[in-house]
Amino acid sequence: MQIIQLGKFIGILHRRLQIAISHDLTLPELNASNANFLLFISEHDRVTAKQISSELAINKGLVSREMLRLETAGYIERHTDQSDRRTVWITSTQTGKDASRSIRRLMNHLWQEVLGEPEPADLETVYENLLTWSERITDLESPLQGKSKS
Secondary structure, eight states: OOTHHHHHHHHHHHHHHHHHHHHHOOSTTOOHHHHHHHHHHHTSSOBOHHHHHHHHTOOHHHHHHHHHHHHHTTSEEEEEOSSOTTOEEEEEOHHHHHHHHHHHHHHHHHHHHHHOSOOHHHHHHHHHHHHHHHHHHHHHHHHHHHSOOO
16 A cells, blocks of 8 residues: 555545535535534534634635625624633524534435445544544644745
8 A cells, every 4th residue: 555645535535525515515605615614613612713723724714704604694603702802702503503413414424425334443443543643744734834935
């Protein structure tokens, strides 16, 4: 096995799943990208745009644009923290929570089509490995962020 192929396969899985989600998603103003943001928000009581950007490894500009789109569509609300006015909390509305349930059902269906009937232990191994690799790649980002671009 060529280890470099892992990145290719992960990229292919991600892109094709994003395309399938965007194609099958029938909720207004939602696409695969902001659907992932909405899922993340719905999994937390409240988050900041900075947390979304950091946790999902998405640039702040895209997060900001998509938060505006989600807010305009009624999926999220933004509230300024009264004790620190620089902090804006993002929460899911009831519409956003309902949409998140639909998104989860769609994603589960698509992943079932891709994965077939794997053994639960095999899935757990894949999950644990991906989690570990995601943490390691985050560790690699810190030194890279400090370097100036030549």
